[in-house]
Each structure stands twice: as C-alpha cells, then as structure tokens.
Amino acid sequence: MAGEAIFCNLTFNILHKRDLFIRADDELKCILPVNAQVIVLANTNERFLHFINSNYATFDGEIPLKTARVSNAYFKDAEKLSGSEIVYDFAQFAKENDLKLFFLGGKADSNAEAVLNIRNAYGVKIDGFSPDFEEYPFSEKFVLSCREKIRAFKPDILFVGFGAPKQEYFIEDNFDFLKSCGVKYALGSGGTFEFVSGKIVRAPRWIQRAGLESLFRFCKEISWMRFRRILYSCKFYRYVKHAPDF
Numbered sequence: 001m002a003g004e005a006i007f008c009n010l011t012f013n014i015l016h017k018r019d020l021f022i023r024a025d026d027e028l029k030c031i032l033p034v035n036a037q038v039i040v041l042a043n044t045n046e047r048f049l050h051f052i053n054s055n056y057a058t059f060d061g062e063i064p065l066k067t068a069r070v071s072n073a074y075f076k077d078a079e080k081l082s083g084s085e086i087v088y089d090f091a092q093f094a095k096e097n098d099l100k101l102f103f104l105g106g107k108a109d110s111n112a113e114a115v116l117n118i119r120n121a122y123g124v125k126i127d128g129f130s131p132d133f134e135e136y137p138f139s140e141k142f143v144l145s146c147r148e149k150i151r152a153f154k155p156d157i158l159f160v161g162f163g164a165p166k167q168e169y170f171i172e173d174n175f176d177f178l179k180s181c182g183v184k185y186a187l188g189s190g191g192t193f194e195f196v197s198g199k200i201v202r203a204p205r206w207i208q209r210a211g212l213e214s215l216f217r218f219c220k221e222i223s224w225m226r227f228r229r230i231l232y233s234c235k236f237y238r239y240v241k242h243a244p245d246f
Contacts, residue, residue, distance in 0.1 A: 005074040008039045008239040011053045015078040020058075021093055021185075024191070026219075028179045030171055031187045033083045033171060034059035036050050036233035038164050043236075043244040050163040051172050062209060063189070064236060072239055075132070083159070083189040087196060090185070091122045099184075102155035103128035105162045106148060106193035115196035127153045136166045136172075152181050159189040212214060 014020060014031065021027040032038075034057045042049040051203050058081035059065040068075040082137035094101050101124055103111055111130040119126050129149040150158065158178065160167040167188040173179070178186055192198040207213060214230050 003074075005072055007075065008070060008236060009043055010034060010039060010057055010245050011051065012057045012059060012075070012078070014056050014058045014081065014142060015075065017079060017081060017086070020081070020089060023184065028175065029185050030055040030168075030175075030184055031058065031086075031185060032056065032168060033058045033081060033086070033091070033188065033190070034064070035061035035082070036064050036236040037229065039064060039236040039239060040232060041164055041238045044246065045165060046244070046246045047246060048168060051153070051165075051168050058082075062213075067240065078235040079112070083187065084191040084195040086187075086195055086200070087118075087189065087192050089123055089160060090159075090187075091118050091126075094124045094126075094157055096120045099156035099227060100124070100153065101126040101157045101158070102153055103149060103189075103193055104130075104150070104158060104160045105167065105189075106191070107199075110197040110199050111161075113199070114193040117196055117198070122176075125153070136169055143174070147174065150178070150181055150183070156182065157185045157187075158183050159187050159192060161189045161191065161193050163190060169230045188196075 003015070004011050010109070020031065032052050034052065034056060042052055059068065059078055060082035061082065062080060064078050068078065091101065091165060091171070100149040101118065103126070104112070105111070105113055108130040111128045115126050118124065129146065130201070131142055131145050160170055163171060171186045172189065191200065195202060202208070215232065
C-alpha cells in the first residue's frame with residue numbers, strides 16, 4: 001500500500017489515481033469506493049466495516065473528501081475516485097495491458113449497454129451479466145449463475161454492481177473462487193453501469209465539485225426514497241470523531 005489513514009473509522013489507502021493499479025503479483029485487489037452512505041453503513045455494520053478496512057478504499061463523494069481534508073492533513077492531496085469515474089481508467093488500463101473486463105450486476109439493459117459502450121470506446125475484451133434481483137444472503141442458484149459466467153469469461157478486472165453492502169459481501173464470499181479464475185481486481189461499483197450506459201446523466205462538473213450531486217439527482221428524480229437517502233448520508237458527520245455504533 002502507498003500509505004493509509006483513518007477517516008470516520010475507515011482506512012483509506014488509495015488516495016491517488018496512480019495507486020489504483022499497484023498490486024502484488026498474486027494478489028486479488030479489492031477496491032471499494034466509499035461515499036457518505038457507505039460510511040454510515042459501515043459504522044453500523046461490523047462485518048462491512050471489517051471488509052472495507054481489510055482491503056482498499058477510495059473517496060467517492062466530494063463532501064466526505066473535503067471533510068477528510070480538513071480533519072487530517074494526510075488527505076490534503078487526496079483525489080475523488082468514484083466507481084463511475086475509475087471504470088474508464090480501468091478500461092484504459094485493460095486496453096494498454098490486454099486485460100479482460102467483466103460487469104456483474106445492475107439492470108439487464110444498463111449492463112448490456114454499458115458493456116457495449118466500453119467495448120466500442122476502448123476496443124477491449126469485455127462481457128457482462130445481470131442476474132435476477134435478490135436480497136442478501138444470495139441463493140445458491142444466484143451465486144452459481146454468477147460463477148458460471150465469470151468462470152467462462154475469466155476476467156482480469158471485475159466490477160460488481162449489486163449496491164452496498166451486497167456487492168462487497170459477494171466479493172468476500174467468493175474471494176477464493178474469483179482468485180482461482182484469475183481475477184486481479186474486484187471493485188464494488190454501485191450504480192456505475194447506469195452512468196456508463198447513459199441511462200443516468202451525471203451532474204455538471206461544477207455541481208459535482210460543490211458536493212451537490214445527490215441534490216441534483218433528487219431534483220431530476222424527486223422521490224421520498226432519494227430524500228431519505230440524502231438525510232441518511234448526512235449522518236456520516238457523526239462518525240468523524242466518534243466510534244461506530246456496534
């Protein structure tokens with residue numbers, strides 16, 4: 001690891017884009033973009049917190065990043081590295097190193113269009129699979145269907161878009177299997193496929209830099225669910241200097 005520091009009880013150890021691709025030769029590197037919602041989830045779920053702190057975390061979200069910069073000088077040069085942005089860095093990395101990408105999860109149409117868009121833009125070997133929606137713990141049928149697709153394609157880079165913490169649990173539960181298939185990087189990617197497919201339009205860059213992307217999404221898709229998500233995410237402030245709730 002290039003270095004690490006703790007913020008909101010989570011260990012952040014990928015602070016710059018250049019650190020995304022550093023790995024030991026035989027290591028399966030799990031990279032987990034962490035936004036405000038994930039911070040709250042992790043601080044109320046011991047298993048989730050432990051999994052993040054045992055792997056590699058990036059900042060996904062301007063407000064947590066800006067808060068971290070103020071609270072700890074170690075983060076002063078940290079970059080925002082969200083799943084919906086670093087997916088393109090990994091596509092370029094795959095192109096330059098003849099690696100294969102796989103998109104697991106998301107809605108079926110978004111997954112398919114995201115795969116097509118990356119293939120057309122980068123000319124890389126890429127495939128995807130969107131299993132029927134299930135809550136965690138996943139059924140044996142669900143896991144086996146995912147494993148069958150991964151085993152057949154043998155990707156080097158795997159993006160899992162089940163949403164947190166289900167995607168992280170899938171990676172953790174199937175860690176040895178993924179490694180045996182030759183997966184070198186496994187990333188929890190949330191709604192990344194929706195953005196890559198073009199189904200969801202990103203907020204203008206200035207809105208992102210201001211930390212108002214969630215509010216932008218709410219204004220575009222007004223719903224009680226999105227409002228509650230904003231309120232829930234704001235709870236991350238309570239963990240800046242306090243212990244987790246378990």
